[in-house]
Amino acid sequence: MSSHKTNMRLKLPIVCIILELILIILFGTLVVYDKETDAKKWHQVKEKHNESDVENDFYYRYPSFQDVHVMIFVGFGFLMTFLKRYGFGSVGFNFLIASFSLQWATLMQGFLHGMKGGKIHIGVESMINADFCTGSVLISFGAVLGKTSPVQLMVMAVFEVTLFAVNEFVILSVLEAKDAGGSMTIHTFGAYFGLVVTRILFRPNLEKSKQRNGSVYHSDIFAMIGTIFLWMFWPSFNSAVTAHGDDQHRTVMNTYYSLASCTLATFAVSSLVNGEGKLDMVHIQNAALAGGVAVGTAGEMMLTPFGSMIVGFLAGTISTLGFRYLTPLLEKKLKIQDTCGVHNLHGMPGILGAIVGAITASVATADIYGEGMQDVFPEVYSGASTASWQGIRQAISLAVTLGFALVGGIIVGFILKLPIFGSPPDTICFEDEIYWEVPEEDQGHEEMTAIQTEEVEKALNA
C-alpha cells in the first residue's frame, strides 16, 4: 500500500462536503422535531395531559446524554492519544468521524425505527442513540488506529453506521432482545467489525513503523484522561435509554459496582502477569473499563450489585489476560493488527455481556420484578413470551450481531483497500506528520529524522 498518494487536499474536502450536503438535504426532507422538542406539539401534550415541563423527556435524559457525549468525544478521543506521535490523529479524527456518524446515525436509525407519517421524529433519545451508534464506529477506529487515512475512516463510518442500524433493528425490534447499554449492538459489533476490517487491511511490513507504535510518558497520561472519563460516565452510558425511574437508577448502580470490581481485577492481573510485578499502563487504560462493557445488556435487569461485581471481576481478568497473551497471538497467527486492543476491551467483554444478559433474562420472575417487569421485559410481562424464551432471543441476538460484524467487516475492508483513499505507507503509520501540520519545534516527542521527513514528502506526492 506504500505507493498511494496520501495528499488529502482534494479527497478529504470532497468527501466531507458531499457527505454533509447529502445529510443536510436528507434532514431537510425527512427530519422533524418530535413532540417533546417541537414548540407547538409539546404545549399540546402539556395541555392535554395537564403535565409539568419537568415530565419532558429532556429532564430525564439530558444529564445522561451529556455524559455519553463526553465519553464519545473526550473518552474515546483521549484514550487513543497514548501513541507518541498520533495524538492529533487520535483526538482529531475521532472528532471528525464522530461528528459525521452522529448525523448519519440519526437518519439510519430513524429510517428503521423512528418513522411516523413519512418523517423521522427526533429528540433527546434519538440523540443518545446516535451517539451510541457513533461509539461503535469509534471502537472499530481503535482497531485500525494509525494505519488509515481520514478518508478511509469516513468511508468506513458511512457503511458501519448503516450496518449498525440494521443489526440494531433486527435485534431490538425483530428479536425483541434487550440491550440498553449495547454489549451486543455497540461493543461486540464495533469490535468484531473493526477486527475484520483490520485483518483485511493487514500490513505485512508494519514493523517498519514499530518505533512509533507505543507511548511516551506524557502521552500515557493524556490517555488516562480518556480512560477515567469513560470509566466515570459508563453508568450513564448503560442507563441513558433505559426506562424512567428504577430502571435508570438500577442500571447506574450495577455499572458502578461492576467497574469498581473490574478495576481491582485489572490491577491484580496486570501485576501478576509482569515479570517484575510492575503495572502496565495499557492494561489500566483499557481493561479497567471492561466491567462497563460486560454489564451493557444485563445492567438494567435485577442483576444485583453482587452479580455485577462478579461480572466486572471476570471482565477485568479476561481483558487483561487478553492484552498480555491473546493480542500478540492474534497478530502473529491470524494477522489481526489491533492497535488499541479493542478485542480485549470491547470484543470479549461484549460477548461476556451478551451471555450474562441472556442468563439474567432467562431467570427473570414476576416475584423479583413485580410491576417493574413491564419496563424491563414487556413481552414476558404481557405473557407474549417466557423468561427462558427471552434468554434464547438474547443468545440469538449475539449470533446475529457477530454475523453482521463479520460479513460487514469483510465487505467494508475490501472497499477500504481501494488505492484511492490515500492510506499511509507501512513506513509512516502511527504518525501525525502525514495528515497534520505538526509544530516544528517539537519538544513532546523525538524529532523526525531527515529520512523520515523525506518519506512523508514522498508519500504526500506519490
Added chain:
Amino acid sequence: MSSHKTNMRLKLPIVCIILELILIILFGTLVVYDKETDAKKWHQVKEKHNESDVENDFYYRYPSFQDVHVMIFVGFGFLMTFLKRYGFGSVGFNFLIASFSLQWATLMQGFLHGMKGGKIHIGVESMINADFCTGSVLISFGAVLGKTSPVQLMVMAVFEVTLFAVNEFVILSVLEAKDAGGSMTIHTFGAYFGLVVTRILFRPNLEKSKQRNGSVYHSDIFAMIGTIFLWMFWPSFNSAVTAHGDDQHRTVMNTYYSLASCTLATFAVSSLVNGEGKLDMVHIQNAALAGGVAVGTAGEMMLTPFGSMIVGFLAGTISTLGFRYLTPLLEKKLKIQDTCGVHNLHGMPGILGAIVGAITASVATADIYGEGMQDVFPEVYSGASTASWQGIRQAISLAVTLGFALVGGIIVGFILKLPIFGSPPDTICFEDEIYWEVPEEDQGHEEMTAIQTEEVEKALNA
C-alpha cells in the same frame, strides 16, 4: 511599553484584595437569596402552590449550569494553552479573571435586571448569567493573550463586565430582543471589544516574541481538551436560560446538529486551504466551535435541525477561511494582533448568529409555534409586536452591540495603556516566566537562553 516594571508583588495583591473587599461589601449590602434558594421563601412557595421540590428551578437548570461552568473554566482555560510557554498564564489567568468576573457580573446584572425592593435576588439562573458575562471577558482575553499583565486583565474585566451588563439590558429589556445563547451579547460583544482593545494596545515590535507565539506538540493536545469540552457542552450553553420544556430541548438539539455540521466544514476547508492538504490544529481547535456561536440567537427558535446544519456549515467555513486569510490581513493592514483569532471564532460567527436570529424571528408564525410562541416570542404572542418587527429589533440589537463593543473597547484600551499596570515588554510576550514561578528542569519546552532570563529579570525590576 518595554520599560514598565512587571513585578506584580504589590500591584496584583492590592487589586485583588481591594476588588474582593468591594465585592464582599456590596454583596453584604445588596444581595439576597431568591425565593427558590431561600429556606423560608421556598417552603412558602411550595405550600402556596402545593408544589414538589422538583419544580425548584435548580433541577431544571443546574446540569446546564455545570456544563456552562466547565466551558468557562476548562473550555476557555485549556483552549488557550496551545501556546508553548503560556500554559500557566492561559489556564491560570483565565481562572483568576473568571472568578472575579462572575462575582462582579452578579452585581452588575443584578443592578440592571434583578432588583426587587432594593435587593438583588439571586439563584441558579443568575449564576448562569454571571458565567455567561464572564465568557465574554474571556473572549476578549483571547485577543490580548500573552501580551497583558494580570492587573491589566483585572482592570479590563471590571469595565467589560459593566459594559456587558448595560448592553445586555438595552438589548434584552429595552429592545426586547431574544439572545439566549448570546450570539450578540456574549460573542459579538466579547470579540469586538477585545479586538479594539488589542488594536489600541498594538505592539509594533511583537515579532521579537514570535518564537514563542506558537505551539508544541503536547500544548496542542492540551488545547484540544478545551476545544472538546466547549464543543460538547455548547448545547447546554445555548439552552441554559431558555424556557423550560420544549425550549431547552429544542435549543440543545439545534446546537448539537449545527456543531456536527460545522466540524465537517472545518475539516474540509482546513485541508483545502493547505498546500499539502494537511489539517491545521488551529482550525480544528477553534473553527469547529463556530457552529455553536452561530446558533446562539436562533437556537431556541424553530430553526429545525436542517436549518441548524446549514448555519453550522457556513460558520465553520467562514471561520476557517478567516483564520487562513483574514487574520494575517487584519494584523498587517489594521494592526490588530489577535492571539487566539477570536474574530474568527466569536466575531464573524457571532454576527452570523445575530443575522440568522433576526431572519428566523421575522418568519415566525402562530402556525409553527402554537402556544409555544408565548415562551419564545412573548411580544409576538401577546400581539404587542409582529414577527417582522421582532426581526428588526434583533437586527438593531446587533448594531447596538457592535457600538458598545467598539466605543467601550477604545476607552478601555486607552485605560489599559497606562504604564502602571506592568504589561510585559515586547521581547517577553507569550512567556510564563515573567509572572509565574516556572519549574527549573523544564522538559516540556525549550529552555530559556541566558539572555532571555536576564531580560525577564530586567523587566521585573525595570
Added chain:
Amino acid sequence: MSSHKTNMRLKLPIVCIILELILIILFGTLVVYDKETDAKKWHQVKEKHNESDVENDFYYRYPSFQDVHVMIFVGFGFLMTFLKRYGFGSVGFNFLIASFSLQWATLMQGFLHGMKGGKIHIGVESMINADFCTGSVLISFGAVLGKTSPVQLMVMAVFEVTLFAVNEFVILSVLEAKDAGGSMTIHTFGAYFGLVVTRILFRPNLEKSKQRNGSVYHSDIFAMIGTIFLWMFWPSFNSAVTAHGDDQHRTVMNTYYSLASCTLATFAVSSLVNGEGKLDMVHIQNAALAGGVAVGTAGEMMLTPFGSMIVGFLAGTISTLGFRYLTPLLEKKLKIQDTCGVHNLHGMPGILGAIVGAITASVATADIYGEGMQDVFPEVYSGASTASWQGIRQAISLAVTLGFALVGGIIVGFILKLPIFGSPPDTICFEDEIYWEVPEEDQGHEEMTAIQTEEVEKALNA
C-alpha cells in the same frame, strides 16, 4: 526502609483479589437495592403515592453524584500528577484505591446507618456517601504520595474507610451534627489522619529523592486539570446529599461564591509572599480550592453569599500562607512530610469550616429559616434542641473527628511500617519506575541515569 523488596508480583494481586472476594461475598450476603432502585418496590411506591418517576431520588441526585465522581477520579487523580515522575502512580493508584474504597465504604457505612431487616439498602445517596468516604482516603493519599507502595495504600484504605464510617456515625447519628459537605468528616478527618500516618512513616533520608519531588512544566498543567474540575464541581459536592429543593440550591450557591472569593485571595497572597511577585502554581492548584472545604459544613445553612465570600477569602489566605510558611516548618520541626500539602488544603480549611458551621448553626432562628428549618436543623425545628446547643454539638464533632484522626492515624501508621508491604527506598521515592512499566523513549521528563535504574532493580529484588 530501603531494604524492603518492592516487587509487587505476588503482594498486590493477592491483596486485590482477596479484598475483592471478601467484598463480593459480603455484598452477596448483605446488600440489596433500596426501594427506589428495586424494580418491584419502586413500582409499589409509585402506585401507593401516585407518584411520577421524576420523584425517584435518582433525578434529584444523579447529576450531583456524577460531579462528585469526577472530583474523586479526575479531580484528586490529576491534582496529584504535578510530580514530574509520578504521574502514573498519582492517577493510577488514585484509581485503584478509590475503586476499592467506594465498595468497602458501601458496606461500612451500610453497617452503621443503612441497615434495615438485616440488609444494607443502597441507592444513589449511598453511592454519593461511598464516594465521599473515598475522598477522605484520597486526601490521606496526598500526604503520603510517592512514598508508599500500592499495597500500603490498600491497607490504609481498609482501615481508614472503617474509621471514617465510625466517626461519621458518631458525629451525624449520635451527636446529630450537620456536615453535608464534610468539612469535618471528609476533610479534617482525611487530612489529619494522613498527616499522622506520614509522620509515623517519617523518612529521615527523603532528601535523596529531592530531585524528583517537584514538577515540570507539563506536569503542572496536568495538575491544573485536577484543580479546575475540583473547583467547578465543589458546589455539587457540598450539595449532593443535602435536602431536596432550596437546600441543594442554596448549598450550591454558597459554595460557588466562596470558591470565587477564595481564588482572588489565593492569587493575591501567592504574589505577595513571593520575592518577585510571581505566582506559584502549587498555591493556585491547591489553595484556590480551600473555599470549597471551608463551607462544607455551613454551605447548606443560611450563610448567605456574603458570609460565604468572607469564609472563602479567609480560607484562601490561610491556605496559601500555610503552603509558604507552615509546610516547611511542619517538615523541619514536626517531621511531617506532607507531599501535597493536605494540611493547607484540607486540614486548616476543614477546621475553619467546622468552626464556621458551629457559629452559623448557633445563630439559626425560626425567623430566618421558616419551615425550611425542618430540613436543615430538624432537632431545632422539633424543639428537641436549641440553636446554641446545635452549635455546641458541631464544635464537639470537630473535637471527636480530630481524636479519631489522630489515634487512628497512629495505629494505622505503625501497621503500614511493617516491612512486608514493599514501600520504596528513600532513594527512589516519587518515582513511577518502581511500580510501573514506564515507556523507554521517555521524552516527558529527564532520563533515569544508569545508577538510578540499577537502584530500581535492586529494590525490586531486595
